[in-house]
Amino acid sequence: MSATLAPSVEQRETFACFGSRCTVIVADPLAHEAAAAVIVARTRLLEWHDQFSRFQADSELARLNANPAEIVHVSAMMRRVVEAAIRAAESTGGLVDPTLLDQIEHAGYDGHFDQPGLPLIDALAQAPARHPGGPSSQQNWRSVRTDRRTSTVTRPPGVRIDPGGIAKGVFADELAAALATHEAFVVECAGDLRLGGRLAPEREVHVASPFDDGIVHTFRLRSGGVATSGIGKRSWFGSDGGPAHHLLDPATGRPAFTGVVQVTALAPTAMAAEALSKAALLAGPAEADRMLPHGGVIVLDDGNYVVLDPGGY
Amino acid sequence: MTDHDPAAARARGQAIRKMRLARVRTIRRRIIAGSLALFVASWLLITIVLVSGHDPALAKNSSATTTTSSGTTTTSSSQTNGSSATVSSVTTSQS
Numbered sequence: 589m590s591a592t593l594a595p596s597v598e599q600r601e602t603f604a605c606f607g608s609r610c611t612v613i614v615a616d617p618l619a620h621e622a623a624a625a626v627i628v629a630r631t632r633l634l635e636w637h638d639q640f641s642r643f644q645a646d647s648e649l650a651r652l653n654a655n656p657a658e659i660v661h662v663s664a665m666m667r668r669v670v671e672a673a674i675r676a677a678e679s680t681g682g683l684v685d686p687t688l689l690d691q692i693e694h695a696g697y698d699g700h701f702d703q704p705g706l707p708l709i710d711a712l713a714q715a716p717a718r719h720p721g722g723p724s725s726q727q728n729w730r731s732v733r734t735d736r737r738t739s740t741v742t743r744p745p746g747v748r749i750d751p752g753g754i755a756k757g758v759f760a761d762e763l764a765a766a767l768a769t770h771e772a773f774v775v776e777c778a779g780d781l782r783l784g785g786r787l788a789p790e791r792e793v794h795v796a797s798p799f800d801d802g803i804v805h806t807f808r809l810r811s812g813g814v815a816t817s818g819i820g821k822r823s824w825f826g827s828d829g830g831p832a833h834h835l836l837d838p839a840t841g842r843p844a845f846t847g848v849v850q851v852t853a854l855a856p857t858a859m860a861a862e863a864l865s866k867a868a869l870l871a872g873p874a875e876a877d878r879m880l881p882h883g884g885v886i887v888l889d890d891g892n893y894v895v896l897d898p899g900g901y
Numbered sequence: 902m903t904d905h906d907p908a909a910a911r912a913r914g915q916a917i918r919k920m921r922l923a924r925v926r927t928i929r930r931r932i933i934a935g936s937l938a939l940f941v942a943s944w945l946l947i948t949i950v951l952v953s954g955h956d957p958a959l960a961k962n963s964s965a966t967t968t969t970s971s972g973t974t975t976t977s978s979s980q981t982n983g984s985s986a987t988v989s990s991v992t993t994s995q996s
Contacts, residue, residue: 598989601982608996613989623984753996772988778996789988796994803992818995852993 596771599623601630605637606756608778612763615772615785625770629763633777640669640755642689652741653689653748662741665762670741671734672758673751676863680879682723682838683867687732689750691841695832696824705823708798708849711831712889718847720872721837752834753866756780757815757859764858775858782858784811795885798850805852805885805895813858817865818850818887819843837870846872850887853880854898 598615599622612629616622641647645654648666662670673686732749733742743749751758756777764782767773772785783791788810794803798820807814819833826832826843837844846869853865861882868879868886876886876894883898 598985598987599983600985600989603982606996611991613991615988619984756996774991776991776993779993780996781991781993783991791988792990794990794992796992798995801994806990814993816993816995821995850995 597622598772599626601626603630603634605633606778610778611774611776613772613774614767614770615789616770622770625767625773629767629775632763633759636665636755636759639663639665640751642750649749649751656745658745659740659742662739664739665758667734667736667739667741668762669751669755669758670732670749671736672859673749673754674729674732674734676754676859677729680863680867682727682729683721683870684754684863685724685727685729685836685838686749686751686754687728687747688724688836688838688841689748691836692750692834694841695834695836695843696826697822697832697834705821705833706825706831708820708823711819711823711833712845712849714831715845716830718845718872718889720846720875721844721870722839724838724841753780753815753817753862754859757813757857757862760813760858777858779816780858780862781814782812783809783814795852798887799891804887804893807854807883807898809854809898812882813855813861814852815855815858815861815865816850816852817862817869819845819869820850835866835869844870845889846870847889848873848876848886849889851876851880851884853884854882856882 596615596617597619598613599619600611600613602609602611610633612626614622614625616625638644639648642649642653644650648663652660652662652666676684677686728747731744731747734740735742757780760775760777760780760782763775764773764784767775768784770785771787772789774781774783774791781793790808790810793807793809793814795805795807795816796802797804798818817835819835823831823833832843835844836842848869851865851868853861853868855861855864864879865884868876868884871879873888877896880886880896883896885893885895887893
């Protein structure tokens with residue numbers, strides 16, 4: 589009886605991962621079990637970082653992209669991530685495109701990005717005219733296939749895969765399944781967040797501003813996924829002298845300046861939230877809210893923002 | 902007259918004593934039975950309360966558990982590691 593009455597204590601750890609920071613929080617009446625779960629989650633995230641880094645030549649993702657064969661045997665997690673990336677492309681009409689690796693490297697994002705980036709205000713002042721993004725005319729993602737039975741990825745030679753933020757969403761969801769038996773948990777993978785647990789207590793989720801890291805809005809959520817995509821960080825001057833960042837418009841293959849600088853999406857899973865947030869940003873101000881059926885926050889480049897209520901979610 | 906009959910008076914006295922004794926026994930039995938019933942009822946009540954998990958002596962702890970599990974705080978999302986007895990907030994931002 590005493591074990592069930594012991595007050596739960598949250599164990600929390602924040603650490604460098606995926607070129608950013610990750611946080612794992614686990615609450616359990618048995619503090620040592622919560623602490624052990626945090627350690628296991630951190631270990632898995634760091635392993636996935638090494639496995640899915642496109643900047644490490646020996647990572648599984650780098651080996652997959654370097655493999656000249658059309659059909660490549662991959663790990664279960666790689667197959668799952670590629671499958672999720674294709675699903676994200678399908679569900680967003682190609683706005684989230686996992687086959688733009690050539691374009692992102694050409695834009696200048698070809699290594700670890702550990703600089704502070706351009707101030708968003710300055711980047712926007714020098715950015716080209718705003719226009720909404722669209723799908724690539726080639727739509728190479730349609731040629732990518734996965735096979736669960738054989739655990740393979742099939743794609744035409746030359747089509748390289750960059751799952752980007754979708755992978756982080758999948759990792760958060762994967763850990764969420766493992767942590768579901770604990771009283772409460774949060775897995776935050778560099779902006780992609782999944783929360784829940786047996787009791788799933790209400791928790792404040794702050795949305796940071798892309799301009800000054802102030803708080804734009806606070807949601808009170810018990811479970812589900814939250815993801816934020818934006819152009820406020822990881823930005824640089826491209827070879828043409830103009831501002832560049834890591835979110836490409838698939839239609840042009842160039843950094844997207846749509847009039848939306850950041851979107852936070854709510855969804856049942858972190859993977860879905862990641863796809864929706866990116867698609868809403870690329871869709872531009874006129875269409876962004878249509879991409880957020882579960883709620884979210886849209887920050888425009890003039891500093892104004894729109895909050896869409898979770899609406900029963 | 903029977904009033905003056907010592908044997909009859911003795912018999913009447915004995916009868917009265919017997920009646921008194923019987924009354925005392927009855928009262929004593931009732932008191933013992935009542936005490937026993939009260940004792941058993943008390944223990945039954947305590948047992949039921951404990952088994953159902955509502956130990957009054959632990960009520961404060963139980964209440965604290967509920968508070969720490971479901972109460973919201975305005976704690977900012979710190980980057981520190983360790984343990985916390987509150988439901989800490991988290992911040993989502995572009996990575």
